[in-house]
């Protein structure tokens with residue numbers, strides 16, 4: 534193990550710090566993915582680097598939050614309003630690790646409520662492992678693959694948000710960047726900002742999420758009313 538680790542350290546030197554590497558090795562040793570060598574980059578986000586990795590014949594997503602070069606103050610400004618994280622201190626590592634844990638918890642809760650989100654498999658400090666959405670390639674973002682039937686896709690997205698709301702959650706960063714179009718069906722991703730309904734910001738987040746959603750579909754000629762959509766999500770009526 535020590536020898537392999539050393540070689541891998543060379544391979545990944547400069548890409549990951551040693552702490553992150555150790556987390557990756559641990560997760561792969563525990564069987565969440567085959568080998569750190571199978572990591573292949575998918576996307577570089579504001580706060581994280583997203584990779585795919587092999588697990589047998591399957592693939593998983595490994596989302597690695599950067600310990601440096603990440604705006605943990607922005608993260609803190611979100612998570613501090615989440616009642617589940619009251620008392621969290623504004624300290625880089627504490628904020629990042631809580632952020633990852635929260636994303637895992639949100640995904641799990643959403644999954645239990647049958648919202649179409651990637652199934653979370655594991656998290657360790659700054660690393661999250663979750664279901665790979667896609668066939669060979671990762672599914673495209675909604676912004677890059679316009680649905681054939683906009684109305685159907687919109688209604689399906691609203692149905693997912695309603696289930697999320699019933700599970701006591703609000704996405705808080707919803708847009709055409711955080712919805713994948715997988716075989717003409719929405720999969721909601723990036724639940725790191727997702728907070729519980731008792732957050733003092735819940736209403737503001739909901740307004741913003743649905744405003745973004747309606748504005749995107751309006752560009753393609755689908756006129757949906759923001760207020761009515763919010764009502765649909767928050768009321769008991771079926772969509």
Ligand SMILES: Nc1ncnc2c1ncn2[C@@H]1O[C@H](COP(=O)(O)OP(=O)(O)OP(=O)(O)O)[C@@H](O)[C@H]1O
Pocket residue numbers: 575576577578579580581582583594596651663664665666667671672673674710711722723724
């Ligand atoms: N489970 C998944 N399956 C397939 N692709 C994924 C998955 N998770 C993330 N991706 C891809 O990686 C990109 C970034 O993921 P995500 O939005 O979770 O990260 P982020 O760091 O929050 O990015 P951003 O800076 O855009 O907010 C997504 O837009 C998507 O293209």
Ligand SMILES: [Mg+2]
Pocket residue numbers: 578710711723
């Ligand atoms: Mg994102």
